[in-house]
Amino acid sequence: MRWNELSDETCPVARALSVIGDRWTLLILRDCFRGTRRFERLQESLGVTRHVLADRLRKLEAAGVLERVPYQERPPRHEYRLTERGLDLQPVLLSLVGWADAHVPVEGGPPLVYEFRDDGARIEPVMVDARSGRRITPRNIRARLRSAEG
Amino acid sequence: MRWNELSDETCPVARALSVIGDRWTLLILRDCFRGTRRFERLQESLGVTRHVLADRLRKLEAAGVLERVPYQERPPRHEYRLTERGLDLQPVLLSLVGWADAHVPVEGGPPLVYEFRDDGARIEPVMVDARSGRRITPRNIRARLRSAEG
C-alpha cells in the first residue's frame, strides 16, 4: 500500500493517519499547541530538515489543520496557526502524553503538567462517554460495524 | 535528528512517538485491538510488506506493547497480543477515530461505532479531568513546566 492511499480507506484510523501519521507531523503539531508558529522557530525546535518541514507544513495547510496567517508584508511573512480542525487534535496529543508519562517515563516524573486555565487545578485527562460520563476502558467497550442502519 | 533518538527526548509526545510514531505501527495496533493476532492475518489485512511487518512486531514486542504468546509447538507458532501497556493505547486510537469521523468523514457517516459491552449504549468518547469530571477543550487548559516542584 502506498502511504497516500490511506485516505481512501474506510477505517477512520487510516484516514486520520493519512493526515497526521507522518513521523514529524505530530511533533510539529505539538509545537503549534505550545504556541510556536513560525518556520524558523519550528525548525530549530524540532531539528527537522527545512525541506521536510516545508513539505509537512504545506500538507497540513492543505489538510486544513494549519492555516497561514500573514503577519507582515514586504517581505511577505506569515505564521502557521492551528485551525479549529487542528485544535480538535488536542485529545490525540493528550492521550499520547498520558501514555508516555505512564509507560515511557523520564526520571523525576512528568516534565510538564496540565491545568485548567481559570483556576489552575491540575488535570488528569481520561476518556469518558459524553452522555453518560462513564469511564472508557480497554475492556468495557466494543466496536460495532454500522452497516446500513446503526 | 535521527528517528530513534526521539526516545531520549524529555517531551512525552516525542517519547510516545519513538514507540508508536511509525507509519505502520498504529495500523498494526488497530488490528490488534480488533482481535487480529497472527502474522499472516496482519499482513493480508494491512497490505504491509512482510519485512516491515516483522520489523515492527519485533519493535513493539521489545517496547512491551505486544507480547508473543505460543499457541502451538511443532512447528513453533505464536501470536501477538496486546499487553496492558498496549491496551493503554486505546485512548490514542479512540481520539484518532473521533477526529477522523469529525474531520475526514466518509460518506454515510462513521463506519463503526463504539458501545458499552454490558448494556450496548452508544459511546461518544470525550476527554475530561479524572478528578473533577470537567470537560477538556483546546482553550480551557494550559501546560505548565514542572521544573523542581510541581
Next chain:
DNA sequence: CATGTGGGTTCTGTTTCGGAACGCACCCCG
C-alpha cells in the same frame, strides 16, 4: 511425494530522509 500453511528472510529498485549549502527579499547599521 506434492501441496499447503505459518512465519519469516533475502533480494532489488524506488522513495524518502538527513545534512548541508544556496537563493532571495528585505531590514538595519555604518
Next chain:
DNA sequence: CGGGGTGCGTTCCGAAACAGAACCCACATG
C-alpha cells in the same frame, strides 16, 4: 553604498527506509 542578519524556503547528494517479489524452512495433510 556594502555587509551582515533574518525569514523562508529550494537544491543537491549520499544514506536510510520502503515496496514488491521471491525464497526458505518446519511441519501437516493427502
